[in-house]
Structures are given as C-alpha cells and as structure tokens.
Amino acid sequence: MSSSRNHNVRALTEGALLAALTIVLYVADVYTRILVYVVPVPIAILVVRHNLRTGLMAAAVSALGVGLILGPIDSVIVFVRVATLGLTLGVCLAKMLPWPRTIGIATIASLAQVVIDFMLAAALAKLSPSALLARIIDEFTVAGEQAVQIYEKIGMGEASLTLARQSMELMGNWLRLFLPVIVLGTAVLGALIVASIARWVLLRMKQRVVPAPPFAHWQLGWQWIWGLIAGIILLYVGQWMDIESISAVGRNVTMGFTLLYTVQGIAIIWHFFVKRKLPK
Structure with missing residues (x-):
C-alpha cells in the first residue's frame, strides 16, 4: 500500500x-x-x-x-x-x-x-485547405523574388543573379511537384x-x-525495390494516358524511394568507413 x-x-x-x-x-x-x-x-x-x-x-x-x-x-x-x-x-x-x-x-x-x-x-x-496551400506556395515564390532583389541591391553580378533566379524558380516547381x-x-x-x-x-x-541499430548496419530488404518499380510504372502510365493524378503519384513514389535508396547508399559507404577504420 x-x-x-x-x-x-x-x-x-x-x-x-x-x-x-x-x-x-x-x-x-x-x-x-x-x-x-x-x-x-x-x-x-x-x-x-x-x-x-x-x-x-x-x-x-x-x-x-x-x-x-x-x-x-x-x-x-x-x-x-x-x-x-x-x-x-x-x-x-x-x-x-x-x-x-x-x-x-x-x-x-x-x-x-x-x-x-x-x-x-x-x-x-478562413480558407479551404487547397486555398491555403496555394497561398503558401505563392508566398514561397514571393520570398524567392525578394531574395533575388536583395542580391541585386548588394551588387551581385548578372550571371549570379540569373543563377539565383533559376534556383528559386526550380525550388518553387519542386515544391509543387513533390x-x-x-x-x-x-x-x-x-x-x-x-x-x-x-x-x-x-x-x-x-x-x-x-x-x-547503428547507421552502418542499416539496410533495406530486397522487397523494397518493388516500391521503386511501381513508382516508375505509375509515372509512365500517367504520362502515356495523360492523367496528371497518376503521374503525380508515380513521381512522388519514385522520388521517395530514390531518397530512401540514397540513404541506403550512404549507410553502405559509412559501413565501409567503419569496417576499414577510415577517418569519417
């Protein structure tokens, strides 16, 4: 008690x-x-x-x-x-x-x-979720344009400004796509x-x-490759049938598994460093 x-x-x-x-x-x-x-x-x-x-x-x-x-x-x-x-x-x-x-x-x-x-x-x-999402993406684009204007005011070269504009546009497109x-x-x-x-x-x-488990021991099973294959198939099917929703699913699935296998590759390299006792 x-x-x-x-x-x-x-x-x-x-x-x-x-x-x-x-x-x-x-x-x-x-x-x-x-x-x-x-x-x-x-x-x-x-x-x-x-x-x-x-x-x-x-x-x-x-x-x-x-x-x-x-x-x-x-x-x-x-x-x-x-x-x-x-x-x-x-x-x-x-x-x-x-x-x-x-x-x-x-x-x-x-x-x-x-x-x-x-x-x-x-x-x-007081917005719909889609309207709020569109506003967030627009504000991200505006923030990129303002950053380019700041670069221009501090005297950045024209070649660097062009590269900065392209990078901001690319980031905005990636945000929409992925x-x-x-x-x-x-x-x-x-x-x-x-x-x-x-x-x-x-x-x-x-x-x-x-x-x-240590990061050096992290590994994916062979079954995970089917996720990447499914994403690629969906991407091509969506483009062939001209259905954007299927393409979007395939695009995001493919990108997700690509990032996952990128981490797997880093883990393999890390395991090699640990095994060989190399400086990391």
Whole structure:
C-alpha cells in the first residue's frame, strides 16, 4: 500500500515537473523556432517512466498552462503536438517495440500532427485547405523574388543573379511537384529526431530502452525495390494516358524511394568507413 502511494506521488511530481518543462519549451520555441523537436520529449519520457494516463494528464496540464500564457490557439497546438507524437512515441518506447517499427509509428503520428496543424491553420485563416496551400506556395515564390532583389541591391553580378533566379524558380516547381514526399520526408526526419532525443535522455536516466541499430548496419530488404518499380510504372502510365493524378503519384513514389535508396547508399559507404577504420 505504501509502495503504491509512493509511486503515485512520484508520478504526480514528475508529471507536474515535465508538464512545466513542456510549457517552457513550447513558449521558448514560439520565440526561437529551434525547439520544435524537443517539445514532445518530456511527455514521451513520462509515459515510459509511468503510464499513458499520467502522460495524457500532463499533456492536458501543459495545454492549459500554454493557454494561460499565449492564448487558446497555442493551447490547442501544444496539445496536438504532445498528444500525437509525444504520447505515441512514449507508448512505443514503453512497449520496447523494435526501433524501425517505433520510427514508423512515430512517423504516422508526426504526419497526423502536420495534417491537424494545417487544418487548424486553414480554419483560422478562413480558407479551404487547397486555398491555403496555394497561398503558401505563392508566398514561397514571393520570398524567392525578394531574395533575388536583395542580391541585386548588394551588387551581385548578372550571371549570379540569373543563377539565383533559376534556383528559386526550380525550388518553387519542386515544391509543387513533390509536396507529398517533402511532407513525408519531414515527418520521418521529425520522428527520428524526437525518438533519438527521447532515447538519449532515457539512457541518461538509466532507463531500459530498445537498442537502436547503428547507421552502418542499416539496410533495406530486397522487397523494397518493388516500391521503386511501381513508382516508375505509375509515372509512365500517367504520362502515356495523360492523367496528371497518376503521374503525380508515380513521381512522388519514385522520388521517395530514390531518397530512401540514397540513404541506403550512404549507410553502405559509412559501413565501409567503419569496417576499414577510415577517418569519417
């Protein structure tokens, strides 16, 4: 009985401290924009050390605290961030799921967070999601044009200005063509960073965590090649039938698997460096 009571007191104490830390991290991120990947970590740690209920209560307290400081909109945003990625990652780490599966589930949670944030932004702006997306792309284009104007004012040469304009136009076109794979890649990177930070902190706290395979040992199964083949087939079928939606799917699938195999190639090179004990 006494042990259970002590555990509950410890859970409440840690919950209060980590909820306060989440509030501080979010408020600091609003002004610095460098702590976005750290905000979900305290709640994930709390779930690992105690349970999902304690983490959910701390997430709610964090949202209330942020709401008192910054307002209801930020309250919803911080709750979405910690309730999706933080709680999901905490459950995966607590259940000692294999590292690739943990990253996969965390990526889905990160994608859900992005979608909810985008829908919330569209609702606040009183725009449809497609209209908001078009505005974001237009603003990206305008920002590129303003950057070129700044380069021109500081005396950049004509050849360099032409190259800068072409680069900005290319980036805008890539954003339109590969937006789905860009969003997915960002979600994977975000999930990997948050999971790695949470795992590092848990190790420092002497908490048992699932081992993460070294990057040099990372490899894809042979079945993954079918994804690349399917993307190429969809791309050619879409172009042959002149159906842009099929071409867009094929284009993004092909780009996604190309990036994936690029990472695989880097892992192979890294393995060679490690095996030969070459300077990295």
